[in-house]
Amino acid sequence: METKEVKIVPPEGYEIDKENSTLECIKFKPITKSWRDDYSKSISGYVIDINSIIYKRNNVTNGSSNYNLFASKKQAKSALAMAQISQIMANDERFGGIITDEEWKLNTITKYTIGRGDGEISKGYHSFLYSFLAFHTYEQRELFLKENEDLVRDYLML
DSSP states (O other): OOOOOOOOOOOTTEOTTTTTSSSSSOOOOEOOOGGGOOOOOOOEEEEOOOOOEEEEEEEESSSSSGGGOOSSHHHHHHHHHHHHHHHHHHHHHGGGOOOOOOHHHHHTTTTTEEEEEEEEEEEESSSSSSOEEEEHHHHHHHHHHHHHHHHHHHTTTT
């Protein structure tokens, strides 16, 4: 028995609509790109340079060379504060070090956290809910906040 084959090539900008097509009737739908994959767009925002200076960039190509572009200056300041906080937490032994992934998996360990609630700094504790600003003890959290409230405010975009 001889078999025959037909290849369907969708028109440019379209793809086969597999959900609405049958063997007798092939339907096409426009290819939808997410905004993230549309490199024809230009974007503007704020970038942190190698000297930790935040500056504005306008009308740059949306693509991998600009993935470090923040939509707002406030977000860029938050990212810069996050980097500084991570270094303080990793290198200043008074704060107990960064809580490890293994520690986060242990629901029996209480972590003392700093977050944002009602537009203000909020302190709490959790055993399983992840928080970047988390400490092993109440005292570590209080000392960190006392010495670094400016960075915490920037990180939380307050």
